[in-house]
Amino acid sequence: MASHTLSFEPDDRYNAFLKVCKTPTHGDGKLAGIAVAIKDNISTQGIETTCASKILKGYVPPYDAHAVTLLKNAGAAIAGKTNMDEFGMGTSTENSAFGPTLNPRDTGRVPGGSSGGSAAAVAAGMVQMALGTDTGGSIRCPAAFCGIVGLKPTYGRVSRYGLIAYANSLETIGPMAANVSDVSLLMSVIAGHDKKDATSYDRSYNHIPSADIKGTRIGIPQEYFGKGVDPEVAAAVKKAIDRLEELGAVTVPCSIPSMEYALAAYYVICTSEASSNLARFDGVRYGPAVDTRKSWHAAYQDARREGFGPEVRRRIMLGTFALSSGYYGKYYAKAQVARENIRNDFARLFSDVDVLCGPTMPTIAFKLGEKSDPLSMYLSDILTVPVNLAGIPAISVPCGTVQGMQVGLQVMGRPFEDERVIDVAYAYEQGAKP
Amino acid sequence: MIDADVIVGLEVHCQLDTKSKLFCGCSTDYRNDGPNTHVCPVCLGLPGTMPMLNKRVIEYAMKVQKRSTARSRRNPNLPGRTTSTPTSTRLTRSPSTTSPLP
Numbered sequence: 001m002a003s004h005t006l007s008f009e010p011d012d013r014y015n016a017f018l019k020v021c022k023t024p025t026h027g028d029g030k031l032a033g034i035a036v037a038i039k040d041n042i043s044t045q046g047i048e049t050t051c052a053s054k055i056l057k058g059y060v061p062p063y064d065a066h067a068v069t070l071l072k073n074a075g076a077a078i079a080g081k082t083n084m085d086e087f088g089m090g091t092s093t094e095n096s097a098f099g100p101t102l103n104p105r106d107t108g109r110v111p112g113g114s115s116g117g118s119a120a121a122v123a124a125g126m127v128q129m130a131l132g133t134d135t136g137g138s139i140r141c142p143a144a145f146c147g148i149v150g151l152k153p154t155y156g157r158v159s160r161y162g163l164i165a166y167a168n169s170l171e172t173i174g175p176m177a178a179n180v181s182d183v184s185l186l187m188s189v190i191a192g193h194d195k196k197d198a199t200s201y202d203r204s205y206n207h208i209p210s211a212d213i214k215g216t217r218i219g220i221p222q223e224y225f226g227k228g229v230d231p232e233v234a235a236a237v238k239k240a241i242d243r244l245e246e247l248g249a250v251t252v253p254c255s256i257p258s259m260e261y262a263l264a265a266y267y268v269i270c271t272s273e274a275s276s277n278l279a280r281f282d283g284v285r286y287g288p289a290v291d292t293r294k295s296w297h298a299a300y301q302d303a304r305r306e307g308f309g310p311e312v313r314r315r316i317m318l319g320t321f322a323l324s325s326g327y328y329g330k331y332y333a334k335a336q337v338a339r340e341n342i343r344n345d346f347a348r349l350f351s352d353v354d355v356l357c358g359p360t361m362p363t364i365a366f367k368l369g370e371k372s373d374p375l376s377m378y379l380s381d382i383l384t385v386p387v388n389l390a391g392i393p394a395i396s397v398p399c400g401t402v403q404g405m406q407v408g409l410q411v412m413g414r415p416f417e418d419e420r421v422i423d424v425a426y427a428y429e430q431g432a433k434p
Numbered sequence: 435m436i437d438a439d440v441i442v443g444l445e446v447h448c449q450l451d452t453k454s455k456l457f458c459g460c461s462t463d464y465r466n467d468g469p470n471t472h473v474c475p476v477c478l479g480l481p482g483t484m485p486m487l488n489k490r491v492i493e494y495a496m497k498v499q500k501r502s503t504a505r506s507r508r509n510p511n512l513p514g515r516t517t518s519t520p521t522s523t524r525l526t527r528s529p530s531t532t533s534p535l536p
Contacts, residue, residue, distance in 0.1 A: 042481075042482075043481070043482040043483075049481075049482075051481075056481070059476075059481070060480070061480065061482065062475060062480070063475045063480070063483075104473070160484065161482070161483070162482040162483070163482055164482045165481075165482070196476075196484060197484050197486075198484065198485075198486055198487070207509040219524060280479065280481070284481075285479075286481065324478050369474060
């Protein structure tokens, strides 16, 4: 199967890669000979997989994630593992234990996160395609900040087997590339049922993007242009939506009242799931060894204090608190109610419109170190997290620049209508003449 | 003397006669085989693996329920437990996932 060898020696001046595979092998198929970069929280057989965390340093999985198996079967060459916020926790790729990734467009700025390494590798032309993962915007945010295309597929459409879990009810693997056609091609390889993932659905993706969007009804939620959204970014996205209208789409103003609670619900749910998922990292079975002369609890504490970065420790503590006896009803149960309200709001809107459009991120890429306070970083996720709470598909496609940095147009769709969000993004990309 | 009813709860454990393990496809027929020969990434609890509940186990549980006064929940919304140790691989099922078990 893997009968050919590729020579891959990128000029990685942006710290996009944690590990480069210089001579990857590949076979024949849809992606024959295409170098694909893999985010470092996706398991790759024989290639170190760390989630950009010290706690997994030296861990080499003995198996491939299902999406990686599918890539290899399609002839792709695994080019290496890309940098990220530790365990996916962040919006800038600054929370990596191995240093931040720089934005290829302006090295004084962040590439976005948490799939910042994958986005930078594509944006700098080092690879044609990359896999990212999206828990609260981690594919769409770096796609927007680096000026590339990134799709967060419908929950369940791409197998999560082999994705090292952070918040399993929210996260998904998805494709990233410089244009919509390549994102669609990569999606066609990784989507489909996997019997190893109990939440996987039997919905394959065999779609060729179509730029015909005549009559498509586009909802414009007012919350996506409200408080906290940079007016210049909002203007660039509005211009893109005008272009979609010229191409035959119909726009409908609308509202998502439950968005008021989206960010709070998201951070309660993702930290709660993280607290449970990350309990396994004890320094005994993988990663750097612990001092075995100590008692279990002391050794476990030492390993985790040493191995996890500050943001991961913060989220584990927040989640453990939210799940604790006496507080569960106050936080976790309420967050689930808010989540249900968000789903219902989307369902209501999608009975009238085909897709929703707005900015992917409220601002352009921040400067390195600009968001030093965690709360201000969390606030920048406001336009991406509702999609994960509802499990629906969404894409970010470049739509102009503000202060020389690219802005992303976000297109959100009904569950399992990944094809439609691809088509709207494709129509914009093809028709975006100045 | 306080007038109180005594209610006794029994937690019954039973090794089920299934062909494969509770959360993966590894064979349970380990007799005469060497140690660590019936293992895979899932039952080792390796990062990224996802447990898949054995269908037969659910059928056995339903049989017990039918033969007793026990009630079952239509949708076993197990709280978000995760694989923690290799020997006690637990079911990962997010509280918000409402799809039926396969």
